[in-house]
Amino acid sequence: MRYLKLLSVFYKYSILKELEYRVNFLSHAFMSAFWLVWGVVGVSVFFLHRDKMGDWTFPEVLMVIALFTLFNGVMESFLRPNVGAVIEQIRDGTFDFVLTKPVNAQFISSFRNIVVWRLVDVLIGILLLVYALGQLHVTPTLMQIGFFLLMLISGTAIVYSIWLMMVSLAFWFVKIDNITELFYAFYEAGRYPVTIYRGFVRVLLTYIVPIAFVTTFPASALLGRIDQTTTLVGFIFAIGSLIASNRFWNFALRYYASASS
Amino acid sequence: MIRKYLAMLRRSIGLTLEYRAGILIWMLVNVMPLVMLAVWYALAEDGPIAGYSQIDFVSYYLLLTWVRQMTNVWVIWELDYEIRHGDLSSKLLHPINPIHEYIAFHLSDKLFRFVVLLPLAILAWFIFPGIHYDVTPITLTLFLAAMVISFLMRFVSQFSFGILSFWISSSTTLHEIWFAASMMLGGIVAPLDLFPESVRAIANYLPFRFMLSFPVEIVSGRLSPADIAAGFAVMITWCVFFFVLYRWLWAKGLRQFGAFGA
Numbered sequence: 001m002r003y004l005k006l007l008s009v010f011y012k013y014s015i016l017k018e019l020e021y022r023v024n025f026l027s028h029a030f031m032s033a034f035w036l037v038w039g040v041v042g043v044s045v046f047f048l049h050r051d052k053m054g055d056w057t058f059p060e061v062l063m064v065i066a067l068f069t070l071f072n073g074v075m076e077s078f079l080r081p082n083v084g085a086v087i088e089q090i091r092d093g094t095f096d097f098v099l100t101k102p103v104n105a106q107f108i109s110s111f112r113n114i115v116v117w118r119l120v121d122v123l124i125g126i127l128l129l130v131y132a133l134g135q136l137h138v139t140p141t142l143m144q145i146g147f148f149l150l151m152l153i154s155g156t157a158i159v160y161s162i163w164l165m166m167v168s169l170a171f172w173f174v175k176i177d178n179i180t181e182l183f184y185a186f187y188e189a190g191r192y193p194v195t196i197y198r199g200f201v202r203v204l205l206t207y208i209v210p211i212a213f214v215t216t217f218p219a220s221a222l223l224g225r226i227d228q229t230t231t232l233v234g235f236i237f238a239i240g241s242l243i244a245s246n247r248f249w250n251f252a253l254r255y256y257a258s259a260s261s
Numbered sequence: 262m263i264r265k266y267l268a269m270l271r272r273s274i275g276l277t278l279e280y281r282a283g284i285l286i287w288m289l290v291n292v293m294p295l296v297m298l299a300v301w302y303a304l305a306e307d308g309p310i311a312g313y314s315q316i317d318f319v320s321y322y323l324l325l326t327w328v329r330q331m332t333n334v335w336v337i338w339e340l341d342y343e344i345r346h347g348d349l350s351s352k353l354l355h356p357i358n359p360i361h362e363y364i365a366f367h368l369s370d371k372l373f374r375f376v377v378l379l380p381l382a383i384l385a386w387f388i389f390p391g392i393h394y395d396v397t398p399i400t401l402t403l404f405l406a407a408m409v410i411s412f413l414m415r416f417v418s419q420f421s422f423g424i425l426s427f428w429i430s431s432s433t434t435l436h437e438i439w440f441a442a443s444m445m446l447g448g449i450v451a452p453l454d455l456f457p458e459s460v461r462a463i464a465n466y467l468p469f470r471f472m473l474s475f476p477v478e479i480v481s482g483r484l485s486p487a488d489i490a491a492g493f494a495v496m497i498t499w500c501v502f503f504f505v506l507y508r509w510l511w512a513k514g515l516r517q518f519g520a521f522g523a
């Protein structure tokens with residue numbers, strides 16, 4: 001309860017701060033729409049030459065792009081601003097102030113900031129998702145929507161864990177402010193259904209940098225291509241990665257040396 | 262001038278080595294062409310696409326990744342930062358145009374990347390023994406020349422975008438659109454041969470092709486000598502255009518900067 005209250009204070013303050021830069025909203029909205037169109041044009045090039053991409057038709061691939069955009073919005077709104085702040089705090093030593101607060105440090109480090117403008121991506125992602133489902137004449141059943149939401153939550157938890165581990169690395173290597181860019185480079189591969197990739201690349205995107213969990217699998221869930229077992233495995237995987245990343249963070253915290261020492 | 266460059270290079274090589282971990286990460290970030298390779302490779306399983314077999318895609322994208330590493334430019338971020346924070350002022354006091362300091366930093370970065378990539382390129386040859394290029398002394402010379410001009414084009418055009426920071430705060434956003442266009446029409450999303458004829462006809466006259474895929478096309482053996490000559494003509498025209506644009510914007514921008522009192 002106390003944490004929920006804190007969360008609302010954090011976000012309220014963040015949003016107030018953001019409201020000062022209202023022009024940002026327009027440019028973000030424009031760029032989000034622009035990149036979405038770019039992504040759709042990009043896959044159209046594949047469909048000039050082939051009818052299917054790894055067994056996915058064009059509207060089905062649009063769903064993956066929609067989820068790619070949606071989840072990009074989630075990362076840009078909730079994860080990136082916090083990760084950036086923490087890495088900077090570790091570098092200049094102001095992370096001391098986070099540690100001395102009577103609140104869990106992981107909680108502050110993960111939820112202190114939010115960039116509301118980037119939620120535009122979530123919105124246009126949902127719009128494209130609905131459009132693609134309309135093109136397919138598919139109305140998901142309640143059960144499929146349930147699987148979809150569960151998959152999306154699991155995916156979010158998994159990606160959050162990866163980000164937390166990346167941040168933890170900053171306790172040892174101070175000069176890695178571009179490590180998050182590395183994640184984005186892999187994330188690019190999530191624009192396309194993971195079934196298109198072969199061998200090692202597919203294993204990499206499913207289990208090591210599990211981007212498939214945020215784009216391909218939720219789309220499969222909506223299309224009814226995923227059964228309970230897979231959803232359940234995803235959920236267990238999510239819980240496992242949350243625990244592992246929390247352990248890793250606590251372990252890394254011990255190596256925080258502050259700036260002056 | 263050469264002596265000045267040698268001195269600046271010595272200094273920036275030191276900087277490059279200091280930031281080597283960061284640069285290695287940046288090199289990894291540039292894997293986008295490899296993602297596209299993975300997709301096209303899978304799509305070409307059932308047979309060649311527009312004349313590209315699986316191994317043709319591998320040859321194309323591996324060399325494209327190499328050229329991208331050797332020509333990539335990030336000067337807009339530095340310029341934008343230094344203009345907004347006023348760091349540029351001190352650079353303007355140096356007895357040499359600041360653009361040369363940025364170029365020297367980029368060149369030492371290329372040296373570093375070359376050293377890192379050489380063993381990887383040899384490794385790639387072992388993994389995909391079938392990769393093939395049309396290498397003759399002439400195509401090789403033209404390839405290298407095209408690569409150098411690509412780098413200059415990217416550098417001067419991006420520098421021009423960076424100068425816009427004298428007036429507007431969103432020059433990097435503007436550049437993002439340019440960057441997106443260059444990924445689409447510069448041969449990363451797909452080799453330009455795979456686009457419809459009408460798109461290709463336009464792309465042949467836009468700058469994007471010449472900032473990346475043109476050098477690769479030269480050694481792909483798919484261009485006739487006439488195509489190559491025409492390509493160079495368009496490429497050099499764009500290069501001159503960007504150079505003139507940069508000189509003009511730079512002169513105007515400096516006046517603005519002075520009036521600003523920074």
